[in-house]
Amino acid sequence: MKTLFTLFRKNSLFFLPFLLWIIVGGVLLATYSQRELFLGINGEHSAIGDVLITGITYLGDGIMFGIILILMLIMQKFRLFFIGLATFLLAAIIVQIAKHYFNAPRPIAYFGDETALVHTVKWVTVHSSCSFPSGHSTVAFGMFSFLAIIIRNKKLGLLFIGLALLAAYSRIYLAQHFFADVYVGSILGTLCTVIVCGFFKFRDSTESPELCTEAILKANASL
Secondary structure, three states: OHHHHHHHHHOHHHHHHHHHHHHHHHHHHHHOOHHHHHHHHHOOOOHHHHHHHHHHHHHHOHHHHHHHHHHHHHOOOHHHHHHHHHHHHHHHHHHHHHHHHHOOOOHHHHOHHHHHHOOOOOOOOOOOOOOOOOHHHHHHHHHHHHHHHHOOOOOHHHHHHHHHHHHHHHHHHOOOOOHHHHHHHHHHHHHHHHHHHHHHHHHHHHHOHHHOOOHHHHHOOOO
């Protein structure tokens, strides 16, 4: 518990806005229906937004996380590479199991004959099944919470949470997911990072008390 508290405290610029997002998102889910939330967000669009959001959504693509992991290998940050890889694999496994277990319809299938209400971008392929939870949102929050923890400049935590939220928003804008999909995905991705990083810090603390609060930062001292 002390290890997790230290992790949250040192990365408060990411985790405090994340906590606010969890509270606000939970209130929205309790107040509005799935239909109302989706149409309210997806209905606000523009030609410029279509282009920008199409690019932003790749922030939650597994390829982006893969590029970061490759860079860590090139920089010989092997310990961070394995922590990041473990985070990604844990998130991917959980999401794929959940997606196929629930097999929830995506917006384009959910609205059926009312698809005219759904805004889509003509150059983006819109899927129809396995909506819950959002894989892109899970990966985005897993990746950006991971970066927030390992980067020494903690002020970047605000940037990382902002980018993660943009990636989640893009999934609704592009009609790929509902609000609940990205909301739960954000929680899953962040939890995967906390679990993996907490495990490595706990393991270090059992070997040397001095490493309890600095294990991951020390491994990335020159990043």
